[in-house]
Amino acid sequence: MSEAIFHGVFFEKFLSITYYQTLIGIGLLLICFFAVLKPLQNKKVSFSIRMLVGLILGAVLGLGIQAMAGFPTTPKTWMQEIANWYGLFGRAFIAFIRMLVIPLIFVSIVKVIIDFSGKKNLPQIAFRGIFWLLFTTAIACIVGIILANLFELGEMSSTSVHHAEAKQYTSIIDTFVNLIPSNIIASMVKENIVGLVIFSALMGLAANRMEKKNPQPIALFKTFIEALYKIVMSIAMTIIKYMPYAVVALLARTIISNGIPAIIEVSSFVAAVYIAMLIMLVVHIAIVMLHGISPVMFIKKALGTWLLAFTSRSSVGTLPMTISTLTVRMGVNSGTANLVGSLGSTMGMNGCAGFFPALLAVMVAHMVGIDTNFQFYIMLVIVVVIGSIGIAGIPGTATVAATVVLSGMGMAQHFALIGMVLAVDPIIDMARTLANVSGAMTAAVATDREVGTMDMEVFNDPNVILDNDNSA
Incomplete structure (x- = not known):
């Protein structure tokens, strides 16, 4: 020694x-x-x-x-x-x-509303984007249910169970109410992204409504928002340029801290999570193909963002690059990219709030002997989709999503049984986050194709790169 x-x-x-x-x-x-x-x-x-x-x-x-x-x-x-x-x-x-997430979301949404001033397709973009986010989460939940049964999760030895305490959770009704920010500063601190989106949207709508009565000050406000947006995005691209260095440290640290034995102990669950991630990537590619998008080009242009999501384990942290990839490399309208991308970092997350809580719910049900019949699965899909709204896309929040789902399924008292999974959560979280970000990008692309604002010349150009590539 x-x-x-x-x-x-x-x-x-x-x-x-x-x-x-x-x-x-x-x-x-x-x-x-x-x-x-x-x-x-x-x-x-x-x-x-x-x-x-x-x-x-x-x-x-x-x-x-x-x-x-x-x-x-x-x-x-x-x-x-x-x-x-x-x-x-x-x-x-x-x-x-x-550090840039809150100002980026605020200025992006305000800019989206201002840019869509006088246009009729803003509600269409919002509804279509939310549909695709929640629809893919429902699919992710079904994938989780199927894999949990195929891998027979829940047959693990009880001696390997670690003790854990359930985190505080809220009811579904409270979840909806809490999305409305009673204090916007507090919402920013708590990273209530949906609340921030609501406030930012109201700011943009108010600016558009007051433009005719107060053209000069509103023009100055719009100029300020445009300049602030460019500044924030410039800072984001400068930071993202150094992401390959961070990848080395992030992944090495994860492996060093968790080790191989801990991963082997819950290998079936880890395998199910990664297979679910791969299945959801196939689903996402199928969706973009149905919208006339080349799957090869989509994968090529999304790869860098996927890797950032995989290693950073933060949907919100990946947001600046998600938006940049959608707008600069894929030709998605900036309004669609900012709105759907921002929503995708906090609702309808295919991994953290989709297949992961579904896998856990079925596993716990098997462990405690709850009858997993058709009614159980229908209720699970509904609880997962509703519970996926308003879960902040940062490392660790999948535990909160799991708590909401277990509580909604009447299994809150069995939270301690998932302690063995939480022991290797960083390994699992990488796959979850990649699925989250891929789902958000897919929703944005599908939405923009449906409203007819996607620039296909940009998407089909293999030489289009992000600003950080030029400065790297």
Whole structure:
């Protein structure tokens, strides 16, 4: 057993460096950054390729450090220190991108309403977008139900169950009421995205309504919103440019912190989640194909955003890149991209609020002996779809969605039974988030094609890249 080379509160608590392995782990990460990724950035290699390289480097680095430690059941002290340092890069990136979420959503929705001034298709876009978001979530729920039965989830040994406490949840009625922001500042703090969308939409509608009576001040307001939107998006693209570096740290940290044994213990559930993600990607591709979209081009242009969602584990954090990919690379109208993309980060999330709570509900029902008949499944689909409204797309909120669904199905008292799944939640969350973002992008593309505002020349142009590719 290796001994600590540094001792004392300064090294143990402040620096989090007490073992030589920690220094090696930090050095390996920097080598991945500067010896591998930096040359690719300097050569202006495609952003998607750099994301893939970062994903591979992160997996190799995480598994390599696990191998150095002998694949322990629980992380050793020096592994925890390495994970903490990797969090400096990975978590810092997520903090930067989430910093922009609230101003981006606010200014995007206000801009959408202003841009649609005098146009009659705004309600059409909103209703169609919400339909596709909730429709795909219903499909995701059905996929989760089928896979839970195919994998016979719920037959796991009770000795492997970890104890957990149910988080506070609200009823379905309260969920709808809470979507209306009684305090917009509090809604921003709590990341009530639907509430923020409602307030922003009212701001835009009020500006349009007052334009005839007060043309000069409203013109200044519109100019301000346009300038603010460009500034916020510029900041977002600058931050996203460094996403391949964050991918390495995020994925390596996840593997180091959770380990292989914990993943094997719930391998059936993890496998079901990833298969559900793949099935939903096929469903999304089928939907865009039905709307006359090339599946190959869609996958190629969505890949970078999918990888960001997979590694960041945050639908809201991925939102700036989701909107940019839809507008810049896919030719989706900016109004549709901003409105549907923003809604997709907080409602109808196919992974976190779709197949994941469905898998858990069926698993828990099997474990406690509840009869899973046709009526049970119909009720589950309804509860999942309704419960998917207003769940913020940030890491960890799938647990809240699961609590809402279990409560709605009358199984709140059995929440402790999903503790073994929560132990490897970061691994599961990557697949869930990718499905969330892919569903939002699909809803935006389908909506824009139906209203006839999608620029197909931009979509079919393989050379269209994001601004961060040019500056990379």
